[in-house]
Amino acid sequence: MQRNYWFIALGIVWTIIFSGMSFYWAMGGLLGVRSLGGAIYEMSLNPSPSFMMIVWLTGFIKLLGLVLLLILLVQWKKPIITRILYFITKIVGSLLFLYGFLNFITITLSRLNILDFDLDSYATFWRLIFWEPFWMIGGVFYFFSLKGNKPLFNFFNKLF
Template sequence: MQRQKLYVYAGSIWCLLFALMSFYWAGGGMIGVRSLGGFIYQKALEREASFIMLVWLTGIVKVCGGLFLLLLLGKWPRTINRLLYSLSLLAGIFLFLYGMANFLSLALSAFGLLALQVDNFALWWRLLFWEPFWMLGGVLVTLAAREFKKAAVTF
C-alpha cells in the first residue's frame, strides 16, 4: 500500500507542477517559454487569445489528471477498479510514448537527420528536460496504475 501511495502522490504532484507551469504561462509569465521553442514560443510571444485559452485548458486538464490519480487511493467496486486501472494505464503509456516520440524526433534533428523548426537552445532544453519530464510522468502514472491493480481487493 505504501508503494501505491508513493506513485499516486508522485504522479499527482507531477501533474500539479506541470499545471502550475501552464497557468503561469497562460497568465503572461515568460520565464522558461523560450525553452519550448518553435510554434509554442512564437504563439506565447504573440499572446493570441485562442492560444492563451488553450494553455489555460491544458493546465486544467493537468489538474484533472492529478485529481484523477488520487482516485486510485480509494476502495471501489470491481467495475470502477477496472475502469480506473485501464484509464490510468492508458494515460501513463500515452504520456511516456508522447515524450519518447518527441525525444526521438528531436534527437534525429540534433544529428541533422530530420529538419525541425526549433533553435538549438530549445532543442537542448527539450532533449534534456521537457521530453524526459513527459516520460517521467508516464512512468509515474503507469506505476501508480500497476500498484493500484496489485492493491485492489476486487479486480
C-alpha cells in the first residue's frame, strides 16, 4: 500500500473542518446553518435537547474519519490490516463522494422544478456551490489517500 501523504493531510484538514462545524453548531453557533436549509435549519433555530445531542454525536462520528486517516500513517506488520484499511478507506471515500454527488443531482433537479424539495433559493445556492462539492472533495481526499501496490489491489488501480 502506498500512501499519498498530500491526500492524507488534505483529508485530515477536511475532516477537522467538517467535524468542527458540527461542534460549533452543537455549542449554539448559527453561522452557516441557514445554508443547510429545510428542517435542519428550522430545528436549529429552536433546538430541542435531542436535536443538540444528534449534532454533538455527528461531530464525534465525523472525527472517526480523522482516526482512520491517522492510522493510515502507521506501518502495519500484518498485511491483512493493510488490506482492511485500504478497502475501508476506498469505501468511505466512495460513500462521501456519492453522498455529495447524489445530493447535487437531486438538488439540481429540484432547482429545475423536476423534484420538489423544501429548500429556499438561499439554501439551494449554498448546497450546490459549497456543501455538496465539499462532501465530494472529502471523498476524493479519502479515496486517493492510498494506492494499492499488490495484485489484490489491481482492481482499484485499473479503475482509477
